[in-house]
Amino acid sequence: LGGAMALYRAAFRSTGIIQVEDIQDVVDYGHAFRSGRLPRGNRLAIITISGGAGILMTDEIIAGGMQLAALQPATLEKLREFVPSFGSLQNPVDVTAAIFNDTTLINKTMQAIIADEGVDAIALINASLQGELADKVAREIVAAAATTDKPVFACWSARDETAREAYGALDAARIPHYKSPVRCGKALAAMSWYAEAKRRNASHRNEKPLATTSAAAKKLLAGRTTDVAEYEAKRILAEYGIPVTQEALAASVDEAVAAAKRIGYPVAIKIQSPDISHKTEAKAVRLGIADDAGLRAAYDEVVANSRAYRADAKIEGVLIQEMVKGGVEAILGVTNDPLFGPAVMFGLGGIFAEVLKDVAFRLAPVTPSVAREMIEEIKGYPVLAGARGKAPADVDALADAIVKLSALALDLKDTLAELDINPLFVMDKGQGVKAADALIKPKA
Numbered sequence: 001l002g003g004a005m006a007l008y009r010a011a012f013r014s015t016g017i018i019q020v021e022d023i024q025d026v027v028d029y030g031h032a033f034r035s036g037r038l039p040r041g042n043r044l045a046i047i048t049i050s051g052g053a054g055i056l057m058t059d060e061i062i063a064g065g066m067q068l069a070a071l072q073p074a075t076l077e078k079l080r081e082f083v084p085s086f087g088s089l090q091n092p093v094d095v096t097a098a099i100f101n102d103t104t105l106i107n108k109t110m111q112a113i114i115a116d117e118g119v120d121a122i123a124l125i126n127a128s129l130q131g132e133l134a135d136k137v138a139r140e141i142v143a144a145a146a147t148t149d150k151p152v153f154a155c156w157s158a159r160d161e162t163a164r165e166a167y168g169a170l171d172a173a174r175i176p177h178y179k180s181p182v183r184c185g186k187a188l189a190a191m192s193w194y195a196e197a198k199r200r201n202a203s204h205r206n207e208k209p210l211a212t213t214s215a216a217a218k219k220l221l222a223g224r225t226t227d228v229a230e231y232e233a234k235r236i237l238a239e240y241g242i243p244v245t246q247e248a249l250a251a252s253v254d255e256a257v258a259a260a261k262r263i264g265y266p267v268a269i270k271i272q273s274p275d276i277s278h279k280t281e282a283k284a285v286r287l288g289i290a291d292d293a294g295l296r297a298a299y300d301e302v303v304a305n306s307r308a309y310r311a312d313a314k315i316e317g318v319l320i321q322e323m324v325k326g327g328v329e330a331i332l333g334v335t336n337d338p339l340f341g342p343a344v345m346f347g348l349g350g351i352f353a354e355v356l357k358d359v360a361f362r363l364a365p366v367t368p369s370v371a372r373e374m375i376e377e378i379k380g381y382p383v384l385a386g387a388r389g390k391a392p393a394d395v396d397a398l399a400d401a402i403v404k405l406s407a408l409a410l411d412l413k414d415t416l417a418e419l420d421i422n423p424l425f426v427m428d429k430g431q432g433v434k435a436a437d438a439l440i441k442p443k444a
Contacts, residue, residue, distance in 0.1 A: 004337075006359075006361050007335070007337050007339075007340050007343050007361060007363070009361070010340075010343055010361040010362050010363050011340055011363055013197070013362075014201075014362065014363055015197075015201075016194055016197035016198055016201055018190050018193065018194055024183070025186070025190070028178060028183055028186065028187040029187055029190050029191070031176040031177075031178075031187065032151075032153070032176050032187040032188070032190065032191045033191065033194075034174055034176065035151055035152075035153075035174045035175065035176055036174060037149055037150065037151040037152075038151070038191065038194070038195040038198070039120040039121040039150065039151050039191065039192050039195050040120050040150075040195075041120040042065060042066040042067055042120065042192045042196065043066070043067055043068070043069035043070075043118060043119055043120045043121070044061055044066050044067070044068060044069060044119075044120065044121050044122070044123060044188060044192075045068075045069045045071065045091050045092075045093065045113045045116070045119045045121070045122050045123070046058065046068070046091060046092035046093065046122075046123045046124075046125065047092070047093050047095060047106070047109050047110065047113065047122065047123070047124045047125070048092050048093070048094055048095070048124070048125035049094070049095060049096060049097055049099060049125065049126060049127055049129075050094075050125055050127045051088070051092075051094050053125045053127065053155065053181040054092030054094065054125060054181070055092070056180075056181040056182055056185070057092070057123060057125065057155065057181035057182070057184060057185040058092060058185075059185075060181070060182050060184075060185030060186050060189065061185045061188055061189050061192075063189070064185070064186060064188075064189020064190065064192070064193065065189060065192065065193055065196075066188065066189050066192050068091045068092070069091055069116070069118050069119040069120070070091070070118060071089075071090075071091055071093075071113070071116055071118070071119070072116050072117070072118055074116075075112055075113060075115070075116040076089050078112040078115075079093065079109065079112050079113075082105060082108050082109075083095055083105075083109065084096050084098045092125075093109060093113070095109055099137060100133065103133065103136040103137050103140055104140060106124065106137055106140045106141060106144070107140040107141075107143060107144045110122060110124075110140075110141070110144035110145075110152075111144055111147070114144065114147060114148045114150060119150065120150060120151075120192075121150055121151040121152075121153070121188060121192070122150060122151070122152050122153070123152075123153045123154070123155065123184060123185070123188060124141060124152070124153070124154045124155065125154075125155040125181055125184075126154060126155065126156045126158075127156075127157060128156075128157045128158045129156065129158060129163065129166070130158040130159075130162035130163045130166075131162060131163070134156075134158060134162075134163040134165075134166035135163075135165045135166050135169070137166065138163075138165070138166035138167075138169040138170055139169060141154065141170065141175065142169050142170065142172075142173040142175065145173060145175055146173070151188070151191065152175050153175070153176050153177070153178070153184055153187070153188055154170060154175060154176070154177040154178070154184070155177070155178050155179075155180065155181045155183075155184040156170075156177050156178075156179070157179050157180065200373075203369065204367060204369060204370060207367040207368065207369060208367075209365030209366070209367050209403075209406070209407075210365070210367075210403050210404065210406070210407045211365075211407060211410070211411075212240060212241075212404075212407045212408075212411060213411045214236075214239035214240060214408075214411065216239055217236045217239045217240070217408070217411070217412060218411075218412065218415065220232060220235070220236060221236070221412060221415040221416065221440070221442055222415065224415070224442040225442060225444065226274040226275070226442075227274045227275075227277055227439060227440065227441055227442075228274065228439070228440035228441075228442065229272045229273060229274050229276075229316060229439070230270060230272060230319060230437055230438055230439065231247070231249045231272050231316070231317070231319050232440075233419070233438035233439055233440045234247070234435055234438050236408070236412075236440065237405075237408070237421070237435055237438055239408075240404045240405070240407060240408040240411075241404050242401050242404050242405060242408070242421075242435055243397075243401070243432055243433055243434050243435065244434060244435045244436075244438075245321050245322050245324060245434050245435065245436050246263050246321070246322040247259075247263070247319055247320060247321040247322065248262070248263065248319075248320050249272060249316070249317040249318070249319055249320075250299075250317055250318050250319075250320055251317045253295075253296050253299045253300070256269065256295055256296075256299050256318055256320050257292050257295055257296065259320040260289070260292070260295050260320050261292075263320060263321070263322050264322070265289065265290050265291060266288045266289055266290050266323045267289050267295070267320055267321060267322060267323060268285070268286065268287045268288070268289070268320075268321045268322075268323055269285070269286050269289060269295065269298055269299060269302060269318055269319065269320055269321070270284065270285045270286075270302070270318070270319045270321065270437075271284035271285075271302050271303065271305075271306045271315065271318060271319075272315070272316040272317050272318065272319050273306060273310075273313045273314055273315050273316060274314060274316070275310055275312070275313040275314055276306060276309065276310060276313050277439055281309070282305055282306055282309035282310070283302070283305040283309070284302045284305050284306045284309065285302065286298040286301065286302060287323065288323060295320075299318055302318060303315065303318065321436070324425045324434055324436055326425075326427060326428065327393070327425035327426055327427040327428070327431075327433075327434075328348065328349075328383055328384055328393045328425070328426045329348065329349030329350060329423035329424070329425060329426075330346065330347065330348055330349055330398065330423065330424045330425075330426050330433075331345075331346070331347050331348070331349050331353045331359075331420070331421065331422040331423060331424065332344070332345065332346055332401065332402065332405055332420075332421040332422075332424050332435075333345040333346075333418070333419060333420045333421065333422075334364075334405060334408070334409040334416065334418060334419040335417075335418055336409070336413055336416055336417050336418065336443070340363055341363065341364065341413060342363070342364040342406075342409035342410055342413050342416075343361050343362065343363050343364065343409075344361070344362055344363075344364055344366050344374075344402060344405055344406050344409060345359055345360070345361050346359065346360050346371075346374045346375065346378070346398075346402055347359035347360065347378060347380070348378065348380040348383060348384075349422060349423045349424075352378070352379075352380045356379070358378050358379045358380050359378065360373075360374040360375075360377050360378055361374075362374055362406075364406040364409045364410050365406050365407070365410060366402055366403055366405075366406035367403065368399055368400075368403055371398075371399035371400075371402040371403050371406075372395070372399050374402060375395055375398060375399060375402075384398070384426065391428045391429065392428070392429045393426040393427065393428060393429065394426055394427055394428065394429050394430060394431055394432055394433060395426075395429075396429075397426070397427075397431075397432045397433045398424075398426050398433055401424065401433050401435075405419075405421070414443070415442055415443055416440065416441075416442065416443065417441045417442055417443045417444070418440070418441040419438070419439070419440045419441070420438065420439045421435045421437070421438045422437055422438075423436050423437060424436070
């Protein structure tokens, strides 16, 4: 899940670097930033003479993280005074081809929308206006734009030679203009994303990241070259305050029965071996064991299956673990990249992470507000928030675990290559989280 591009995107997001997909993006975004104006939010108002072009731009800005501004009632009342009855007052505002008869219509519409506090940026779609009419409309746009510090963009598809004076007026006023509504919308969305990144990063600077250290964890990993299996891996997690399941490591079947009685049935049992990373593939896991007899049979079975899976595997014992009831399965991870250093990953378990790749990455250190961003940005977030009437999960405890994992990653960066917590059970709100399985790969 942690490929190079995922880490680059995490670095870009953390620093406000805009990713481009095409050389045309570089040109378009350059025009956008030349305006010298950044929006205060992501709410866009579109003024158009073409309904279809307005829809195209709307789709593009929404895909880029912006939204159409909901015009205030007072704004709609102003627009009703001069927008033709066959036009549209709803955003995108369609003033129709009436501007051919009254070029001041653009200025009036802009002034009404500029005054709306719920609008952060304005885009105009002028189709292929050209000649003298284009020049008049451009002057109206420039005059209205001079009254605000909100970004004003234009989509204007006329050929350069047919609207030379109009384009010259826009350029002189540093009003970006594009030949297509999609390109205009994409540039707007990029600038809005950058403005939001600046605001977000400014707020993050006021947060002090968690810093902690564990001599015991460092000692356990020192000189290690083989994988750290679940039991020891979770001991390391516990050193940094990440809650783990109640469990015990048994070296014999009698020890396993005694541990199960202390923990309380039902229990799960798992083989512990640095040579068997995928215990399920080895058929070395049994869940929901209800009594001593079932435990004795399961113990012998998982040991035999492990030997059959890999005869030379070093068996450290059998883990006896409480069965966790309820909760949402999440996955947390760390990858220690040679270029970026430790990065933290979060996603929901099962199909969300493995198939849909619905995960979020951030470079360490991760502060509480950044952890919340990671949680809320995945598509599966409604599952945690309480979709379809289900109780909301303990998102605060999940964010705390992410922050503590980030501190672990930084403290162990000299010896840790990768770490996976899968699953991490996120219980109902107020009930915390529990790491039910973990694996650590040390640096070679």
